[in-house]
Every structure is written in structure tokens, then in C-alpha cells.
Amino acid sequence: MKNYGFKIIRGLFNLQEINLLRSEADRIAQSEKSTCVRHLRRKSQLFEKLSAQHKLLNLFSGKLVPVRSILFDKTPDENWPVAWHQDLTIAVQDKREVPGYSLWSMKEGVVHVQPPVQLLKKMVTVRIHLDDTPDSNGALRVIPKSNAYGKIPAKEIASYINDSEVTCECSAGDVLLMSPLILHASRKSNNPAKRRIIHFEYAPYSSLDSKLSWYENKNSEPPLRLS
Numbered sequence: 001m002k003n004y005g006f007k008i009i010r011g012l013f014n015l016q017e018i019n020l021l022r023s024e025a026d027r028i029a030q031s032e033k034s035t036c037v038r039h040l041r042r043k044s045q046l047f048e049k050l051s052a053q054h055k056l057l058n059l060f061s062g063k064l065v066p067v068r069s070i071l072f073d074k075t076p077d078e079n080w081p082v083a084w085h086q087d088l089t090i091a092v093q094d095k096r097e098v099p100g101y102s103l104w105s106m107k108e109g110v111v112h113v114q115p116p117v118q119l120l121k122k123m124v125t126v127r128i129h130l131d132d133t134p135d136s137n138g139a140l141r142v143i144p145k146s147n148a149y150g151k152i153p154a155k156e157i158a159s160y161i162n163d164s165e166v167t168c169e170c171s172a173g174d175v176l177l178m179s180p181l182i183l184h185a186s187r188k189s190n191n192p193a194k195r196r197i198i199h200f201e202y203a204p205y206s207s208l209d210s211k212l213s214w215y216e217n218k219n220s221e222p223p224l225r226l227s
Contacts, residue, residue, distance in 0.1 A: 001060070001124075005147035005182035006168065009059060013128065013173040021050070022130050025071055025196050035078040038108055039091070040069035040198070041216055050128075051200050059177060060124045064202035067091075067123075067214045074138050074195040081188040084143075084157050087125065087180035087201075088114045090208075091215035098209045110215055115208070117150045120180050123203045127176040130196035133169065138189040140168045140176065147181035157183065 001007040013021070024046045028037055041048040050056070051066035068091050074080070089112040095104050100116040133139045146152070146160055160183055168176055178184065180201065189195065208214060 001177050001179070004144040006142050006144065006166075006176065006178040008168060008170060009175040009177065010171070011173050012055065012059075012175045015173070018130055018172050020046070021128070021198065022196060025073075025130060025198070028071060029073060035071075035073040035075060037071040038069075039110070039216055040071050041066065047198065050198070056126055056175075056200070057202075059126065059175070060202070062122075062204065064122075064124060065205045065217070066200050067203045068201040068216055070199040072195075072197045072199055074189055075193075079138075079189050082186045084161060084183050084185040086147075086152060086183060088120065088151060090115050090119075090201075090203075092208070093213040093215050096209075096211045098211050101209065101212070114151075117181070119203065119207050120151075121147075122207055123180050123201060125178045125180055126200045126202065127178070128198040128200075129170040129172055129174045129176070130198065131194045132171050133195050133197070135167050135169055135187075136189065136191045137193055137195050138186045139170065141185050141187070142166050142168060142178065143183040146183040147179035150181065152183070 024044055028040065028043055029035060037043065041051055047069060051069060057064070089105070092111050092113060095111050101113045103114045105112045127140070142165070143160055143162070144164055144166055149160070152160060170176060
């Protein structure tokens with residue numbers, strides 16, 4: 001993944017596992033009345049345990065822990081395109097004036113901030129596909145190696161979009177690993193169907209400035225690893 005900024009792991013989860021995750025995802029989406037549910041781990045013991053399983057943690061090197069979780073879906077009624085961008089913000093408990101942390105914002109009552117690029121370079125995003133996601137159903141598109149350029153100013157992003165674009169078509173049970181710094185986007189689905197994705201972000205637990213705390217990890221100790 002380091003060379004290209006992304007990697008697809010085929011068939012990591014079997015149908016029985018996927019059906020269990022689908023049922024839980026649908027339960028939470030119904031409860032929250034939303035197809036985009038943030039801080040998923042705090043709303044489901046199943047997804048909390050999933051995020052700490054060796055099956056996922058063994059996909060990348062280093063002692064990383066889950067720090068953010070989101071459920072995404074696209075349906076005929078909620079079918080939107082996503083423009084080219086990088087994932088530059090993290091969720092923290094409180095706003096503290098810390099050098100290198102900027103562009104503070106609030107999303108659904110939670111404090112978000114852009115951390116130093118050195119932290120983002122250490123992070124890994126894991127996207128678990130609960131449904132088949134071909135190009136016609138809003139599969140993620142990426143620009144390989146664009147993560148190597150660090151934070152790209154919004155006005156310059158267009159200059160990085162070129163013929164190297166890759167569409168990450170995935171089947172249910174596949175997992176996509178990616179750097180939060182890789183340029184990525186998705187089109188509006190031409191043939192809209194369920195496109196449920198569990199999105200986990202991982203980081204070295206001690207990488208955050210000591211004055212700040214990850215929003216989803218309120219304990220002083222990092223989450224336990226589960227088999």
C-alpha cells in the first residue's frame with residue numbers, strides 16, 4: 001500500500017460474516033434515521049469488536065488502534081456524487097490551541113480538526129464492503145501515489161486528476177486499505193442499489209498531541225486487540 005496509497009484485499013469476510021454485519025448496519029441506520037452514521041463504534045458493540053480484530057489489524061504494519069468509524073450507504077433516495085478530496089480531519093474530544101492543529105470545526109456536535117500532515121501519513125483507512133460495489137454503483141475512485149504529496153491545496157486538486165485514476169470495484173467481503181491523504185472521489189450511482197461500507201480509521205495511539213484526546217477513545221488506554 002505504501003507505494004500506491006491503496007490496496008484491495010479480496011474476500012476477507014465470508015457471506016455469513018457479511019450478513020451479520022449487514023443486519024447490524026441496517027439496525028443502526030434505521031435507529032439513526034441516516035445513511036451516514038458517524039462514530040459507529042460507540043453505537044454498536046459488534047462494530048467496536050470488529051474494529052479491534054486481528055483480521056483487520058494484521059493488514060497493516062505498526063501498532064495502530066481504531067480512532068474513527070463511519071457507516072456509509074448509497075440508496076436510490078440517497079445517491080450523491082463525492083468530489084475529489086483528501087480526508088484531512090480527525091475527531092477529538094475538546095478544542096485546545098495546539099501548534100500544528102488548525103481549521104477547527106464541529107460536525108454533529110463533535111470537535112474536528114486538521115492535524116499535522118505527519119500524523120495523517122501514519123494513519124490507515126479500512127473500508128469493509130458489505131455489498132457489491134461496481135463502477136455503476138458508486139465505487140471509490142483514487143489517484144495512485146497522490147498521498148505522497150501531503151496536503152494538497154483545494155485549488156490545486158484538479159491538476160492532480162489524470163489518466164492514472166483507478167476505480168476500486170469491490171465485491172461484498174472485500175476490504176480496501178487507503179491512506180487518508182490519497183485523492184479519492186465517487187460518482188453518483190447509475191444503477192443505485194445498497195452500497196453499505198464500514199469505514200474505520202486507524203492511527204498510532206500516541207501520535208496525537210498530549211493535550212488532545214481521540215473522540216471515540218475516551219479511556220486513557222488504547223482499545224484492546226481481539227482475536
